[in-house]
Amino acid sequence: MFAGMGQLKAVHADRNDNNSLIIAQNMPQLSEEIKGKTFSLSALLPIENGKYVEVTENLKWKSANKNVASVSDEGIVTLSGQNGRTMIFVTNGTSFDRIAIHVKNGKASFEKQKEKKYDLISNAIQSMSVKEKIGQMLMPDFRNWNGQPVTEMNDEIRELVKKYHLGGVILFRENVVTTEQTVRLVDEYKKANEDYGLLLSIDQEGGIVTRLQSGTDFPGNMALGATRSAELAESVGHAIGSELESLGINMNLAPVLDVNNNPDNPVIGVRSFGEDPKLVAELGTAYTKGLQNAGMAATAKHFPGHGDTAVDSHLGLPSVPHEKERLLEVELYPFQQAMNQGIDAIMTAHVTFPKIDPTTVISKKDGTEIALPATLSHEVLTNLMRNEMGFEGVISTDALNMKAIADHFGAVDAVIRAVNAGTDIVLMPVGLEEVANGLYTAVENGEIKEQRLNESVERLLTLKAKRGIYKQATETPVAEKIAYAEKVVGNNAHKEVEKEVAQKSITLVKNNGLLPVDKNNVNSVVVIGSSFSGSLQNALSAHHSSVELIQTTKPLNEEQLLKVKQADLVVLGTYTFNVSGRSPSSSQMQMVNQVIETAPAKTVAVGIRNPYDIMAFPEVSAYLAQYGFRDASFKAAADTIFGTNNPSGKLPVTIYKDAETVLYLFGHGLSY
Secondary structure: OOOOHHHHHHHHHHHHHHHEEEEEHHOOOOEEEEEEEEEEEEEEOOOHHHHHEEOOOOOEEEEOOOEEEEEEEEEEEEEOOOEEEEEEEEOOOOOOEEEEEEEEOEEEEEEEOHHHHOOHHHHHHHHOOOOHHHHHHEEEEEOOOOOOOOOOHHHHHHHHHHHHHHOEEEOOHHOOHHHHHHHHHHHHHHHHOOOOOOOOOOOEEOOEEOOOOOOOOOOOOOHHHOOOOOHHHHHHHHHHHHHHHHHHHEEEOOEEEEOOOOOOOOOOOOHHOOOOHHHHHHHHHHHHHHHHHHHHHHEEEEOOOOHHHOOOOOOOOOOOOOOOOHHHHHOHHHHHHHHOOOOOOEEEOOOOOOOOOEEEEEEEEOOOOEEEEEHHHHHHHHHHHHHHOOOOEEEOOOOOHHHHHHOOHHHHHHHHHHHHHOOOEEOOOHHHHHHHHHHHHHHHHHHHOHHHHHHHHHHHHHHHHHHHOOOEOOOOOOOHHHHHHHHOOHHHHHHHHHHHHHHHEEEEEOOOOOOOOOOOOOOOEEEEEEOOOOHHHHHOOOOOOOOOEOOOOOOOOOHHHHHHHHHHHHEEEEOOOOOOOOOOOHHHHHHHHHHHOOOHEEEEEOOOOOOOHHHHHOOOOOOOOOOOOOOOHHHHHHHHHHHOOOOOOOOOOOOEEEOEEEEEEOOOOOOO
16 A cells, blocks of 8 residues: 555655655756656666666555546556646655646646755766766767677676766667667666666668668658658657667667758768758657657757768768858758757767858868868857757767768867867767876866866756666566567567558659559569669569569670560669769669660669669659668559559659759659
8 A cells, every 4th residue: 555645744754865765857957848648757766976776666656636647556647638736656665755747728747846855967966076977978889899799798898888987878780680689788788887877879760771670671761751741750750769769779869850952962862851941840850759759869960951061971071151041041940940849969960061160270181271060169069059049958979980070180189179069978989098088188177167067967967867767776677678679679560650651752753654564464574773673673573473683783785685675664773872873974874874775665763762863864764762772662662663552752852954954843743
């Protein structure tokens, strides 16, 4: 039985505030607003040196007014929908805490307890050493160790997590092979952390940037852009968030909110929802809502915008030359909408914006004068993002080992600049020990103010509290975590969403009466292409028994051309990711135009990745855009070719013939 009110008061009077139970939602840093009908409360127990842990065992929860809200044995509150007020209590038998919930006109909010003891975060910061504060801000990767992918914990990594008080770790595809293995690895990372819970992040965008090897392979953002469906974007975000949450991963470095208004962009492209800022904002915020409702910390990237660039910041230092007025209307618009709707975190771009910050520095690469990248700019991160746009959440750098930063700045110099610019998460620093020691020295000599660290640590601990990321007093057995994850990752409901997005994204850009194809009138099909052409062949083979593959990117020989002439249907699979790939002079496009010239009336092309490919072969009879190389998209394209899927996708970008001439407008899309 739950203790009576009189017993609760006695327990309350006798307790010691240093180890008394606290409902996390009483912390002043957390919002009073309640979203949704069902939500979880967490019980925390302060321990030594300003630390606190989450308690889940031997708790009893009670609602004083069940007409307003009920609470389960696990602290899950369900609102009834009625107006009124209730007090929620929790006890562990030696202490208790309470929080009020007030519902008026359908809006629910917390009425918090106000004593100083609830400010666990400020107390933690006061108790931390400088090295502990620096550790909270570091998020290295352990992608490989001694040349081998890290798929299980080792003693060396475990010791580094502890030694540097790491606040986070980022995982890559090499680290997350199977569901069971991923749960075990994540579990070991969390056990290695002895501080305030660990942010475990990953780039699970969907589409071409998909890390989980056992998860659902959702089509990417541009495929969602082609569907024009905010509802589907939210469903994809929720499904991705649910899969990550079940694995113990708690931060997704997604969604990409870059506006892809430059067809020559080699690194964003189909990772963007499209070229229209309002479409990007609408689908990006819906996707974010899905992620965060699944318990995931979402991260918009790459601020202030990586869309209008023709250089990959992994390889070089791109620049966006536009005035601030234009940036506010285009590049910054989706980020502002995401901020307004409460996105947890924003990742910066290693891109220069000279009209925002004209600061120049000397490159260590060649001694030339270069503009300061946004990641290292106080003007961009603090004045623009924080002061002008009002963002109060967590700022993360993009990976600091990318050449845009690593080529031009020393490892320690880059991190000091990033921290002073206003970043909270130092992502993938080059040399963990060197950077941690360099930051410590910078604080010691006054180059970085300790108050600057305090601001970041408060934001990071607040994010962890907001998303329920705490060190656990008692860990759930790993077998239970594995069983739960195996029910969630790649489940049938998620596969249905994957299929629906793929089918609704397929965009029929051109059709001179060739499509749909009646398979009964076709004796032989020839598929031609290189990258992922085998996947296209497999998808078409589900419809027809005679599908032959010619795998090449070079012009065909006489024997291959004869097969093209004799085939009843020719399907070209084109794959490009940059402007040179779709140049008519490239060997792939020479081959494509050779095939079209040989069999003009029976050739359909499928743009496997970029919809822009048709720029190189505008004479083709039929052209489909599928926006990605995951299996569901190939199946949807094959279904469309053979008429079992009526295409409904609309171009999320404009396709140009040249700089002056439009081939197909944004929003164009045919159907049967």
